[in-house]
Amino acid sequence: MSPSLTDTDKMSSELISSAVQVIKAAKNICVLTGAGISAESGIPTFRDKQSGLWERFSAEELANVTAFERDPALVWSWYQWRRGEVKDKQPNPAHFALTTWQQQAEALEHRLCLVTQNVDDLHEQSGSEAIHLHGELWRNHCSSCGAPYEQDIDTQITELVSCPKCGGHIRPSIVWFGEMLPHQAWQSAQRAAATSDVFISIGTSSLVYPAAGLAQLAKAKGAMVIEINPNPTGGQSNRLIDIQLPYPAGQVLPILVNQLAR
Numbered sequence: 249m250s251p252s253l254t255d256t257d258k259m260s261s262e263l264i265s266s267a268v269q270v271i272k273a274a275k276n277i278c279v280l281t282g283a284g285i286s287a288e289s290g291i292p293t294f295r296d297k298q299s300g301l302w303e304r305f306s307a308e309e310l311a312n313v314t315a316f317e318r319d320p321a322l323v324w325s326w327y328q329w330r331r332g333e334v335k336d337k338q339p340n341p342a343h344f345a346l347t348t349w350q351q352q353a354e355a356l357e358h359r360l361c362l363v364t365q366n367v368d369d370l371h372e373q374s375g376s377e378a379i380h381l382h383g384e385l386w387r388n389h390c391s392s393c394g395a396p397y398e399q400d401i402d403t404q405i406t407e408l409v410s411c412p413k414c415g416g417h418i419r420p421s422i423v424w425f426g427e428m429l430p431h432q433a434w435q436s437a438q439r440a441a442a443t444s445d446v447f448i449s450i451g452t453s454s455l456v457y458p459a460a461g462l463a464q465l466a467k468a469k470g471a472m473v474i475e476i477n478p479n480p481t482g483g484q485s486n487r488l489i490d491i492q493l494p495y496p497a498g499q500v501l502p503i504l505v506n507q508l509a510r
């Protein structure tokens with residue numbers, strides 16, 4: 249069982265206070281979120297086993313440019329299913345805490361840049377602005393000519409949709425394994441990480457590069473690195489972390505943001 253704030257009150261409040269002190273002394277903060285921040289909204293993370301119809305496949309097998317080339321109908325119907333799963337999900341207290349923080353950043357005399365690997369729009373739904381490194385679930389474009397496809401596509405439509413310009417297959421505007429990150433988003437994220445005094449990694453397994461390299465970049469430039477994850481990440485990235493908050497984001501972020509404003 250993951251620890252929760254109630255069973256580890258003293259330790260957690262000391263850890264949170266130390267994070268608050270570090271953040272209060274900072275001018276530039278870069279936050280990177282991953283699938284874990286949306287877990288408490290009921291969206292399964294990537295490395296959770298898939299359920300139901302898609303049990304046989306791993307997300308890595310499908311979120312993949314080669315998979316789409318080989319079997320576009322399969323990958324398209326998976327994304328339509330995912331869209332159906334995500335469409336009624338709401339932001340949770342972690343998303344709202346980051347929105348409050350973004351709104352208060354100027355008063356707190358620091359800058360906060362929010363970068364996400366998530367393709368859901370829960371940061372936007374809660375009122376935050378976020379840089380999307382891996383694209384956005386609700387956008388589409390043509391896999392042949394690249395033209396954006398602006399019409400809404402009902403999540404019930406599991407058959408492939410054709411591009412009105414060239415007849416190519418419409419695909420979700422998501423960065424797949426084997427593809428480059430969007431240039432501008434990646435440049436902005438790198439700049440935010442490299443100039444940060446504090447880098448906060450929230451709900452990511454830190455396994456997927458280049459996004460996972462942002463914490464290393466920040467650290468190399470002298471930032472303090474804080475991680476919020478009930479299952480702290482291991483391996484190389486672990487040595488990067490100065491303060492580990494091993495709790496669910498929806499529990500720890502509201503407390504942290506509340507204390508920052510005091």
Ligand code: OAD
Nearest residue numbers: 282283284287293294295365423451452453477479496497
């Ligand atoms: P992962 O599924 O790899 O990792 C999710 C992390 O969230 C894990 O480390 C969990 O321990 C943690 N977690 C779970 N519940 C949490 C909670 N309540 N609060 C905080 N943390 C929690 O997801 P990502 O690291 O985001 O790429 O995955 C990175 C990329 O791999 C994704 O953007 C996606 C995927 O393939 C693309 O689609 C291109």
Ligand code: ZN
Nearest residue numbers: 390393411414
């Ligand atoms: Zn086209």
